[in-house]
Amino acid sequence: YFVTTLPGDGIGPEIMSATVKVCQAVAAKQGFKIEFKEALIGGAALDACNDPFPDETLKQMKSSDSVLLAAIGGPKWDANPRDKRPETGLLKMRKSLGLFANLRPATVLPQLADASTLKPEVVSGVDIMVVRELTGDVYFGEPKGITTKDGERFGYNNMCYKESEVKRIAKVAFDIARKRGKRVCSVDKANVLDVSQLWRDVVIETHKDYPDVELSHMYVDNAAMQLIRNPKQFDVMVTGNIFGDILSDEASMLVGSLGMLPSASVGDPSGPGVFEPIHGSAPDIAGTDKANPLATILSAAMMFRYDLDRPEAAQAIEDAVNKVLDDGVRTGDLGGKVGCKQMGEEVCKRI
Amino acid sequence: YFVTTLPGDGIGPEIMSATVKVCQAVAAKQGFKIEFKEALIGGAALDACNDPFPDETLKQMKSSDSVLLAAIGGPKWDANPRDKRPETGLLKMRKSLGLFANLRPATVLPQLADASTLKPEVVSGVDIMVVRELTGDVYFGEPKGITTKDGERFGYNNMCYKESEVKRIAKVAFDIARKRGKRVCSVDKANVLDVSQLWRDVVIETHKDYPDVELSHMYVDNAAMQLIRNPKQFDVMVTGNIFGDILSDEASMLVGSLGMLPSASVGDPSGPGVFEPIHGSAPDIAGTDKANPLATILSAAMMFRYDLDRPEAAQAIEDAVNKVLDDGVRTGDLGGKVGCKQMGEEVCKRI
Ligand SMILES: CC(C)[C@H](C(=O)O)[C@@H](O)C(=O)O
Ligand SMILES: CC(C)[C@H](C(=O)O)[C@@H](O)C(=O)O
Numbered sequence: 001y002f003v004t005t006l007p008g009d010g011i012g013p014e015i016m017s018a019t020v021k022v023c024q025a026v027a028a029k030q031g032f033k034i035e036f037k038e039a040l041i042g043g044a045a046l047d048a049c050n051d052p053f054p055d056e057t058l059k060q061m062k063s064s065d066s067v068l069l070a071a072i073g074g075p076k077w078d079a080n081p082r083d084k085r086p087e088t089g090l091l092k093m094r095k096s097l098g099l100f101a102n103l104r105p106a107t108v109l110p111q112l113a114d115a116s117t118l119k120p121e122v123v124s125g126v127d128i129m130v131v132r133e134l135t136g137d138v139y140f141g142e143p144k145g146i147t148t149k150d151g152e153r154f155g156y157n158n159m160c161y162k163e164s165e166v167k168r169i170a171k172v173a174f175d176i177a178r179k180r181g182k183r184v185c186s187v188d189k190a191n192v193l194d195v196s197q198l199w200r201d202v203v204i205e206t207h208k209d210y211p212d213v214e215l216s217h218m219y220v221d222n223a224a225m226q227l228i229r230n231p232k233q234f235d236v237m238v239t240g241n242i243f244g245d246i247l248s249d250e251a252s253m254l255v256g257s258l259g260m261l262p263s264a265s266v267g268d269p270s271g272p273g274v275f276e277p278i279h280g281s282a283p284d285i286a287g288t289d290k291a292n293p294l295a296t297i298l299s300a301a302m303m304f305r306y307d308l309d310r311p312e313a314a315q316a317i318e319d320a321v322n323k324v325l326d327d328g329v330r331t332g333d334l335g336g337k338v339g340c341k342q343m344g345e346e347v348c349k350r351i
Numbered sequence: 352y353f354v355t356t357l358p359g360d361g362i363g364p365e366i367m368s369a370t371v372k373v374c375q376a377v378a379a380k381q382g383f384k385i386e387f388k389e390a391l392i393g394g395a396a397l398d399a400c401n402d403p404f405p406d407e408t409l410k411q412m413k414s415s416d417s418v419l420l421a422a423i424g425g426p427k428w429d430a431n432p433r434d435k436r437p438e439t440g441l442l443k444m445r446k447s448l449g450l451f452a453n454l455r456p457a458t459v460l461p462q463l464a465d466a467s468t469l470k471p472e473v474v475s476g477v478d479i480m481v482v483r484e485l486t487g488d489v490y491f492g493e494p495k496g497i498t499t500k501d502g503e504r505f506g507y508n509n510m511c512y513k514e515s516e517v518k519r520i521a522k523v524a525f526d527i528a529r530k531r532g533k534r535v536c537s538v539d540k541a542n543v544l545d546v547s548q549l550w551r552d553v554v555i556e557t558h559k560d561y562p563d564v565e566l567s568h569m570y571v572d573n574a575a576m577q578l579i580r581n582p583k584q585f586d587v588m589v590t591g592n593i594f595g596d597i598l599s600d601e602a603s604m605l606v607g608s609l610g611m612l613p614s615a616s617v618g619d620p621s622g623p624g625v626f627e628p629i630h631g632s633a634p635d636i637a638g639t640d641k642a643n644p645l646a647t648i649l650s651a652a653m654m655f656r657y658d659l660d661r662p663e664a665a666q667a668i669e670d671a672v673n674k675v676l677d678d679g680v681r682t683g684d685l686g687g688k689v690g691c692k693q694m695g696e697e698v699c700k701r702i
Contacts, residue, residue, distance in 0.1 A: 117580060118468050118470070138489075150513075155547070156546055157544050158507055158510070159510050160507035161506055162500065162503050163503040163504040193489060194496050194497050194506045194507065225604055228468055228579065229468060229604055245540075246572050246575045249572040249575050252576065
């Protein structure tokens with residue numbers, strides 16, 4: 001396999017290096033080969049060539065079987081104009097590779113059930129997959145801008161979806177639910193928004209091909225509440241780009257430890273997916289070997305499962321991470337003393 | 352004072368009746384007079400005249416000093432077309448009375464610190480005021496609709512704000528912060544949305560007149576996370592209509608008991624505000640005397656404070672509610688046995 005790595009900014013390079021070693025360990029053990037090649041994105045790319053998502057990176061990604069991304073951004077580039085910000089590179093990457101489905105599992109591991117600010121009895125056993133649409137909605141809708149209207153400034157973005165966009169993300173959610181608890185909760189604001197009314201109509205139509213999956217609907221305000229009130233009621237949640245941005249971050253708090261949460265962004269099966277931790281680049285601890293690489297390592301497991309069709313490799317990594325936690329090995333964010341590099345080695349040892 | 356009551360649907364009439372008695376008790380005690388007059392809204396109005404917000408109701412509200420609203424909606428009207436739904440009446444009411452500011456306190460009472468699904472040490476002492484813009488944003492933006500584009504359905508709403516709308520809600524937030532902890536956190540998605548960029552710019556400009564108030568900014572996804580991770584960091588949060596809809600419902604979970612949470616919707620100081628509990632109409636327990644009237648009673652306290660300029664009346668009600676809780680009096684939702692009517696009487700007794 002040929003895999004592009006995008007170490008990005010802050011702690012990115014450290015956690016990527018630990019993850020690559022784990023991938024090599026599992027490849028050696030299971031008898032296959034992966035070649036890794038770095039490319040630039042985010043702040044690192046801005047520094048090198050004044051573009052947060054260089055064409056060269058896109059080109060290399062397109063020729064890859066899959067992509068691992070660590071983390072991007074930092075105060076250094078925060079004051080830049082919008083087109084020169086690291087986040088803009090991220091959005092451009094998603095759009096140009098057609099990565100329309102963002103999969104964010106929120107799985108509470110028994111070893112870490114107390115890491116959440118929610119009561120352990122509320123979160124223990126939680127296993128939610130948030131499926132967020134990633135290339136549409138108010139993120140990319142046109143027209144948009146800041147203009148003058150009736151003598152004052154006016155800012156606007158178009159919150160919109162077309163039928164085909166809703167249909168393909170609904171299919172992803174139903175397909176995933178089939179392999180899990182067979183329940184999908186679609187989240188919208190159909191009592192107020194036309195775009196949500198279309199969303200709901202198309203989800204209901206798409207559901208006709210999945211009679212074995214149970215479908216329910218929830219308004220986004222209620223979903224924000226239910227995630228805290230009784231998170232165990234959810235199996236798969238599917239929602240649009242902006243609601244998904246908010247709800248998936250909220251759901252991560254059920255797990256508590258951001259350092260443990262992977263994600264996958266996938267699209268056209270013939271192209272590569274991008275696998276990355278949900279946490280940021282933590283510039284404050286960059287270069288100090290204090291970062292927790294497990295979220296990136298678990299993202300690599302998702303890569304093996306969803307992109308490279310190597311479920312045994314995914315399982316081997318997840319088992320090793322579980323063993324590490326069982327053995328009480330913890331980085332600083334989880335109250336332990338182990339550094340980033342050593343954490344990577346501890347996982348490798350258990351592969 | 353002349354106050355319109357909108358009992359609405361489900362448990363609405365019961366909790367309104369308990370609340371009116373509490374208001375009368377405080378008026379008698381403190382030597383002023385209130386006249387209450389009912390009007391129709393929501394399902395009740397649909398049943399009576401096929402309009403969720405009749406002109407007559409608007410007219411009566413306009414001639415009132417203030418308005419108490421109990422709860423609207425129910426399965427009976429859920430399948431109606433959008434213009435015949437109870438929620439549509441609510442939105443029309445907000446817009447036609449110019450109620451642009453929705454104030455939602457999330458205050459954790461020590462007596463109920465364990466009602467939340469969050470750990471008591473995380474929520475005890477939480478005292479947040481969410482200030483939500485209520486008459487703009489994607490709720491009311493034009494153009495909007497469902498149309499056909501390139502041979503498929505396309506749904507769209509305009510997420511938009513004009514400068515003056517942002518400025519007036521920012522002022523409300525800064526003014527409230529002055530009377531509280533003097534800190535405002537403005538929530539937006541300025542790293543992606545133009546409308547949020549304008550929002551942030553105008554909030555920063557408006558802040559120049561409030562050098563004594565501390566201003567910070569947070570992206571909405573991070574805010575959804577921080578509310579769970581460390582809610583005590585917040586004093587006043589100000590945000591747009593849709594983000595506020597989501598975040599204020601999420602914040603209510605810090606308190607845990609929906610039956611305790613009041614809200615105020617205010618606008619032009621010369622017109623009446625509308626005061627209502629945040630919970631719904633609970634059709635399943637309607638008419639059984641099981642509802643908790645405290646959220647509506649606390650909304651009446653907000654009415655005295657923000658609309659009728661009777662802070663001593665507000666304080667008297669809040670003190671009485673506190674005493675009721677101290678004395679262990681609880682409705683069913685809080686594990687007690689007291690009915691709606693009796694709960695109202697218990698509060699009256701302690702005025
Ligand atoms: C950085 C930002 C543009 C991005 C988003 O809003 O999609 C981030 O919050 C995420 O969820 O990946
Ligand atoms: C019922 C609905 C239209 C309303 C809203 O979205 O504003 C409700 O959720 C609220 O927060 O008052």
